[in-house]
Amino acid sequence: MTTTSEHVTGADAFDVQKVRSDFPLLATKAHGKPIIYLDNGATTQKPRCVIDAASGYYEKLNANIHRGVYQLSELATAAYEHTRAKVAKFINAAEPAECIFVRGTTEGINLIANTYGRQHLTSGDEVLISELEHHSNIVPWQMICAATGATLKVVPINEAGEIDFDAYERFLKTGRVKIVAINHVSNSLGTVNPIEKMIMLAHRAGAVFVVDGAQWVAHGPTDVRALDADFYVFSGHKMMGPTGVGVMYGKRALLDKMPPWQGGGDMIASVTFARTEYAEIPNKFEAGTPNIEGVVALAAAIDYLTAIDLRKSAAYEADLLAYATKRVSEVPGLKIIGTAKQKAGVISFVMTDPVVSSLDVGRKLDRDGVCVRTGHHCCQPVMDHFKIGSTARISIAFYNTRHDIDVAVESLKKVAASAVTRARTEVHDARNAAAATAGSDALAILENLRFAPASAASVRKAADEMIETFDFLGDWENRDQFILDLGSKLLPLPTVLKTEATRVHGCQSIVHLVARKKPQTEDVLEFLADSDAHIVRGLIGVLQKLYSGQKARDILAFDITGFIEKLGLDKHLSMTRRNGLAGMIQKIREQAALIAGVKP
Numbered sequence: 001m002t003t004t005s006e007h008v009t010g011a012d013a014f015d016v017q018k019v020r021s022d023f024p025l026l027a028t029k030a031h032g033k034p035i036i037y038l039d040n041g042a043t044t045q046k047p048r049c050v051i052d053a054a055s056g057y058y059e060k061l062n063a064n065i066h067r068g069v070y071q072l073s074e075l076a077t078a079a080y081e082h083t084r085a086k087v088a089k090f091i092n093a094a095e096p097a098e099c100i101f102v103r104g105t106t107e108g109i110n111l112i113a114n115t116y117g118r119q120h121l122t123s124g125d126e127v128l129i130s131e132l133e134h135h136s137n138i139v140p141w142q143m144i145c146a147a148t149g150a151t152l153k154v155v156p157i158n159e160a161g162e163i164d165f166d167a168y169e170r171f172l173k174t175g176r177v178k179i180v181a182i183n184h185v186s187n188s189l190g191t192v193n194p195i196e197k198m199i200m201l202a203h204r205a206g207a208v209f210v211v212d213g214a215q216w217v218a219h220g221p222t223d224v225r226a227l228d229a230d231f232y233v234f235s236g237h238k239m240m241g242p243t244g245v246g247v248m249y250g251k252r253a254l255l256d257k258m259p260p261w262q263g264g265g266d267m268i269a270s271v272t273f274a275r276t277e278y279a280e281i282p283n284k285f286e287a288g289t290p291n292i293e294g295v296v297a298l299a300a301a302i303d304y305l306t307a308i309d310l311r312k313s314a315a316y317e318a319d320l321l322a323y324a325t326k327r328v329s330e331v332p333g334l335k336i337i338g339t340a341k342q343k344a345g346v347i348s349f350v351m352t353d354p355v356v357s358s359l360d361v362g363r364k365l366d367r368d369g370v371c372v373r374t375g376h377h378c379c380q381p382v383m384d385h386f387k388i389g390s391t392a393r394i395s396i397a398f399y400n401t402r403h404d405i406d407v408a409v410e411s412l413k414k415v416a417a418s419a420v421t422r423a424r425t426e427v428h429d430a431r432n433a434a435a436a437t438a439g440s441d442a443l444a445i446l447e448n449l450r451f452a453p454a455s456a457a458s459v460r461k462a463a464d465e466m467i468e469t470f471d472f473l474g475d476w477e478n479r480d481q482f483i484l485d486l487g488s489k490l491l492p493l494p495t496v497l498k499t500e501a502t503r504v505h506g507c508q509s510i511v512h513l514v515a516r517k518k519p520q521t522e523d524v525l526e527f528l529a530d531s532d533a534h535i536v537r538g539l540i541g542v543l544q545k546l547y548s549g550q551k552a553r554d555i556l557a558f559d560i561t562g563f564i565e566k567l568g569l570d571k572h573l574s575m576t577r578r579n580g581l582a583g584m585i586q587k588i589r590e591q592a593a594l595i596a597g598v599k600p
């Protein structure tokens with residue numbers, strides 16, 4: 001197989017430009033730049049045929065399913081059931097009834113945990129997952145273990161991000177494992193797990209195997225029977241289909257014996273107040289009106305994936321991953337996290353030399369139109385394993401090109417270059433700070449520290465001034481820049497004070513906050529804080545202008561929620577950033593309560 005810059009040639013030809021023209025969103029812009037979408041692990045873009053199928057459903061087919069005696073309802077039912085047959089063929093299930101429609105992978109795993117899990121687990125049993133799992137394949141098992149008395153066991157990973165196979169076999173040998181639940185592909189690191197062998201070993205040990213296939217199905221052919229998977233779960237939106245629909249495949253022999261999870265319409269054979277007879281599978285697990293539009297459009301996604309041929313697209317993606325890995329490794333100070341021998345199209349990385357927080361990396365790439373994910377990727381235990389809080393993640397799909405990677409790498413190189421310049425200034429500042437504090441211990445440093453002064457006569461006035469400034473700045477771009485500028489002017493917080501005691505939890509980036517009662521005052525709070533992320537430093541700047549140097553009781557009485565809404569921060573910050581901001585506010589309020597002598 002030979003490769004050119006944009007497609008695999010020869011017998012396995014894959015025409016990426018033709019494929020790209022099927023995806024309208026790929027022709028759009030972000031910040032005036034052509035969009036480079038590299039966040040396919042989070043969700044994939046949709047081809048025109050899927051978009052048309054979703055709107056076409058409402059234009060021509062909309063009726064509730066399974067209940068109508070009229071033609072329209074019968075047509076909607078047929079379209080819905082037609083998708084089930086397509087899904088079965090797509091994953092090689094023995095029959096359509098083994099494919100249950102759910103909201104997505106998360107709901108599928110919860111369904112299995114709450115039915116099969118609840119039915120079979122008891123005290124002394126074990127559920128085995130791996131350190132590599134998405135929270136969706138951790139939390140439902142924790143919950144069901146807590147409810148049944150079973151124990152959750154975790155297979156560790158090695159430094160490459162591969163499952164420790166010896167440990168896996170050791171866990172199985174105890175004979176206590178009743179359920180194994182492991183992902184086919186890791187979303188945070190891209191590791192492809194040897195799922196077929198793992199299933200075989202689990203069966204030999206008498207356990208059933210649940211595969212979290214969320215990150216696999218759009219990246220290679222799936223054959224649940226060849227795998228001998230007991231359950232296989234995936235989401236429509238990660239396979240070019242709509243959001244809000246997914247599939248939980250299960251072997252009939254298991255599904256038939258499982259109790260339903262949710263009760264309601266469509267899952268019953270008959271109902272009296274004394275007794276309810278449940279429907280057969282698949283209806284037994286599909287209570288209520290489902291996402292009919294989503295299911296119908298999922299058929300179009302499956303047709304699309306079948307037509308492009310997942311074998312060819314997988315070869316193309318493997319080639320692109322190799323190229324991307326080589327190019328990304330050129331970026332100075334960048335470290336790839338997750339170097340498994342078998343990897344899907346994911347490159348997770350941190351910038352360590354000098355340090356640039358993943359959040360800042362993501363925001364800077366965004367300015368160049370490049371969409372990557374930053375954070376813990378719903379895999380906090382993976383981050384803990386590598387002793388990091390977050391990574392930035394490039395995740396590719398078959399419509400990405402070498403050009404996409406080149407743009408991302410050039411943007412990353414700019415981030416690295418400006419970080420080097422910033423680091424030089426910081427080293428200089430740190431030297432000055434060290435010289436000034438040489439020989440002092442943390443307490444003495446605290447005594448002599450310059451805290452942020454009051455920006456106005458009261459919290460209320462400071463808030464009004466800030467709201468006025470934000471109104472004047474107008475659009476969010478200007479406001480964002482203003483916040484970043486505030487962050488670059490923060491008074492320094494010496495490293496010696498950045499300890500576990502001063503750490504603010506709830507933030508994805510690293511935040512430290514030191515507060516005290518201002519000397520020679522009754523009840524004035526002043527504080528300093530710092531973070532490894534630019535935007536968070538900016539938010540600290542906002543909070544300092546508002547709170548630092550103000551009376552503790554005023555701080556506690558102030559309507560901070562209303563203020564955040566007035567600034568528009570509630571709408572323009574991501575949920576994790578809002579959580580981080582809430583964490584800082586809580587810490588400041590706790591300190592204010594201590595000074596005021598009241599409960600926070």
Ligand SMILES: Cc1ncc(COP(=O)(O)O)c(C=O)c1O
Pocket residue numbers: 041042103104105106107134136137183185186187212214215235
């Ligand atoms: C490996 C893995 N499992 C489960 C999920 C949850 O999928 P959903 O949010 O579609 O339910 C994801 C989503 O990113 C994932 O990557």
